[in-house]
Every structure is written in C-alpha cells, then in structure tokens.
Amino acid sequence: xxxxxxxxxxxxxxDAVARETAxxxxxxxxxxxxxxxxxxxxxxxxxxxxxxxxxxGLGEPRTVAASxxxxxxxxxxxxxxxxxxxRLTAVLxxxxxxxxxxxxxxxxxxxxxxxxxxxxAPRWTGRQKALGTAAGVAVPVAVLLGVLLADASRxxxxxxxxxxxxxxxxxxxxxxxxxxxxxx
Amino acid sequence: MNEAGDRVPSQLRKGVLEYCVLALLRDEPKYxxxxxxELSAVSVMTxxxxxxxxxxxxxxxxxxxATELRDSPSxxxxxxxxxxxxxxxxxxxFAQAWPLFRDAVDHFLTDPQGDSA
Numbered sequence: 001x002x003x004x005x006x007x008x009x010x011x012x013x014x015d016a017v018a019r020e021t022a023x024x025x026x027x028x029x030x031x032x033x034x035x036x037x038x039x040x041x042x043x044x045x046x047x048x049x050x051x052x053x054x055x056x057g058l059g060e061p062r063t064v065a066a067s068x069x070x071x072x073x074x075x076x077x078x079x080x081x082x083x084x085x086x087r088l089t090a091v092l093x094x095x096x097x098x099x100x101x102x103x104x105x106x107x108x109x110x111x112x113x114x115x116x117x118x119x120x121a122p123r124w125t126g127r128q129k130a131l132g133t134a135a136g137v138a139v140p141v142a143v144l145l146g147v148l149l150a151d152a153s154r155x156x157x158x159x160x161x162x163x164x165x166x167x168x169x170x171x172x173x174x175x176x177x178x179x180x181x182x183x184x
Numbered sequence: 185m186n187e188a189g190d191r192v193p194s195q196l197r198k199g200v201l202e203y204c205v206l207a208l209l210r211d212e213p214k215y216x217x218x219x220x221x222e223l224s225a226v227s228v229m230t231x232x233x234x235x236x237x238x239x240x241x242x243x244x245x246x247x248x249x250a251t252e253l254r255d256s257p258s259x260x261x262x263x264x265x266x267x268x269x270x271x272x273x274x275x276x277x278f279a280q281a282w283p284l285f286r287d288a289v290d291h292f293l294t295d296p297q298g299d300s301a
Contacts, residue, residue: 017234028241035216035237041260042217057224059232067235071242122247122268125213181252 009048010040013055020065024072032068086182089117093132094175097139097167111136118178128181135174139167193228202239203282204229206248206267206275213252215262216240240265248274 014033021029036058045054058064092114100107118124118132146155146163201223208214208222220236223229230236243249248271256262267275 031241036234039216042262058234063232064234068238071238122270125250125252125266
C-alpha cells in the first residue's frame with residue numbers, strides 16, 4: 001500500500017470532510033472517507049503538488065460534505081433491500097451445510113431460501129451470486145457423490161469428520177464473502 | 185466558478201447526473217476514478233469530483249448499482265461499479281422520458297407563444 005493516506009495534506013482534507021459530515025450516520029461517514037481515500041490512492045498522485053491537484057479536483061470539503069448530507073435525505077426511492085436481508089441471506093447460506101447433514105429436509109429448505117434471497121437481491125454482482133451458490137450447493141453435491149461412489153463400509157470416523165468440516169467451512173466461506181461484498 | 189454562475193448548471197445536474205452515471209455503466213463495470221474522469225470530461229457535469237461518491241453510495245443502497253473490489257495490475261485494488269437489473273430498468277425509463285422533456289423545454293425557450301408543443 002502506498003503512503004498517500006498518511007500524507008499530511010490528505011489527512012487534513014479527510015479530517016475536514018469528517019468534521020463537516022458530523023451529522024451523517026457513522027457508517028455513512030466512514031464509507032465516504034474510504035471512497036475519497038481510495039480515489040486519491042487510485043489516481044496515483046504522489047508528491048505535494050500532485051496531491052494538492054487531486055484534492056482540488058475533489059472539491060472543497062464543505063461541498064463534498066453538503067452533497068453527502070443531501071444524498072442522505074429521503075429521495076422517495078426506497079432502498080431495495082436493507083442490511084437485514086443481506087445478513088439473513090448470508091446466515092442462511094452459512095448454516096445450510098451443517099443443517100443438511102443433521103436433517104437433509106431442513107437443510108434443503110434453508111439452502112433454497114438462501115439461494116432465492118441471494119438471486120433476488122440487487123446488492124451482489126452476478127459473479128458474487130455464482131460464488132455464493134457454488135459454496136451452498138457444494139455440500140449436497142459432495143454428500144451425494146460420497147453416497148454414490150464410496151463403499152459404505154469404508155466410511156470411518158476420519159471421513160465423517162472431513163465431511164463435517166467441509167460442510168461447515170465451505171458455506172461459511174461463501175457467507176463471509178457475501179457479507180464482505182455487501183459492506184463495500 | 186463563482187456561486188451565481190454555477191447555480192443553473194448545479195440545479196440542472198441534480199435530476200440528471202445519476203442517469204449519466206448509470207449510462208456510463210451500461211456497457212461495462214467501471215471504477216470510481218474512471219467514472220469521475222469521464223463525467224469531468226464534459227465540463228457541465230461535475231465541478232467537484234468528490235460529490236460523485238455520495239451519489240454512488242446512494243445508487244448502491246437503492247440497488248441500482250453493485251460494487252466489487254478488484255485487484256489492479258498497478259496500484260491499489262479498485263472498487264468497480266456494475267449496473268444491476270434495477271439500474272438498467274431505471275436508465276431505460278429515463279432514456280424514454282428525456283427526449284420528451286428536452287423537447288418541451290426547448291419549446292418554451294424558443295417559441296413560448298407557439299400554440300402546440
């Protein structure tokens with residue numbers, strides 16, 4: 001990571017934006033500051049002059065803050081899916097693997113619910129939805145393959161433990177990926 | 185630009201800027217700096233580039249765009265913005281309404297006494 005965000009000019013600019021946006025919810029303010037910091041980093045400004053130019057391009061802290069406060073006002077267009085729905089999707093997906101092992105019917109219902117919520121939500125890109133789906137479907141596919149291919153007499157405690165870990169970890173990884181993506 | 189001189193463009197931008205952003209995302213995902221640069225290339229669209237980020241944040245909350253962090257061949261990872269189905273529908277709606285709106289304004293500006301629009 002470069003040192004842009006520790007540059008005193010950048011720090012002073014971000015502090016000014018933070019002061020002017022004191023009325024914003026903390027989460028929204030943090031997001032704005034992260035976006036501005038990322039903009040400066042991605043634009044590759046280095047040295048005082050370039051950084052000064054990049055900050056001038058962003059505009060007065062007060063102007064940026066005013067626009068953030070204005071966007072916070074209700075616009076009449078309701079958020080399509082709140083953070084609650086995103087978290088519910090991730091929790092259902094994360095739990096589906098273990099539930100499938102404990103009770104296939106309950107697990108199947110939970111997994112299907114998670115996938116319906118996932119594909120109906122606009123917050124994730126197609127690639128993230130596909131990854132989430134793969135993480136959820138991996139467990140039933142693995143169990144099915146295990147049943148079809150393995151000789152039942154050869155399934156010992158080690159195989160069972162491996163199966164348990166697999167059905168715990170893979171959907172959880174998918175859930176974590178979705179949560180992180182939704183927060184961005 | 186002085187306060188008075190920016191007033192009209194600033195008022196006009198309010199209703200249309202978000203659709204310009206959606207239009208820029210129509211064919212491919214783009215990252216913030218890229219979007220800002222393309223908007224700034226048309227001078228009336230932005231005066232303060234930083235004001236785009238609160239707009240992008242709202243578009244994401246409303247489900248019109250989705251975001252994804254991707255590695256870059258050079259420099260830090262970039263947050264890419266993608267048009268969602270909802271965003272595409274909203275853009276189509278605007279694209280349909282805009283010519284009628286533009287013609288109506290032109291009508292009043294050029295021929296306010298005209299008897300039909």
